[in-house]
Amino acid sequence: MRLLLVEDDDHVAAALSAILARHGFDVVHARSGEEALQALLPAETAPFGVVLLDLGLPDQDGYEVCGKIRKRGSTPVIMVTARSDVRSRIHGLNLGADDYVVKPYDTGELIARIHAVIRRPTPAGAVVPGDSKLRLGPVHIELPTRQVSVDGSVVQLTRKEFDLLALLAQRPGVVFRREQIISEVWRTSWEGTGRTLEVHVASLRSKLHMPALIETVRGVGYRLVAPAT
Ligand code: CA
Secondary structure (H helix, E strand, O other), X not given: OEEEXXXXXXXXXXXXXXXXXXXXXXXXXXXXXXXXXXXXXXXXXXXXXXXXXXXXXXXXXXXXXXHHHHHHOOOOEEEEEOOOOHHHHHHHHHOOOOEXXXXXXXXXXXXXXXXXXXXXXXXXXXXXXXXXEEEEOOEEEEOOOXXXXXXXXXXXXXXXXXXXXXXXXXXXXXXXXXHHHHHHHOXXXXXXXXXXXXXXXXXXXXXXXXXXXXXEEXXXXXXXXXXXX
């Protein structure tokens, strides 16, 4: 998914871009409000799935930029700022920001918040970025209805089992680290989750009757092995 990072500090932007790229985001960096608005103009490329907007920009007030982005469409906006007071937060949310993250933030939390705004239902008529259906051999995953079927038979999954499968299935063959999966599916850091992830993986393998679909990468995490079609 394409992500627009609006941040005038190159050091912050470089560090954050690297983390976001590791989480599968295709990051475009804008250093000013004007650059951000230019990047958001309709183009041949896929639309942005989310905008991370620093409020302290050299050319325009970040709030103003947020208002302009909101007038142009429904791309989710997460404001990132050192201003932690409640009035600033409310002002940002009133301008149409989808969330508000205060610096310094934990990157795991930021990733979780990005995923949370992406998952929110889009307004009627809005274009859903990316494909809403994933097909992996006999396994069909419908993201909007959260329905999974194998060879045409619907499989009942719990909420977290679905989230886990959908996460892995979006990038077959790619190894997802344990911490990354727990951060994105359970929206928490991995301490204290015990064997929750292992239990969910075992349950998915069993419910789908495809024990080899999710491969354990010892000491690292998991990956989905696309079955032959
Ligand atoms: Ca700044």
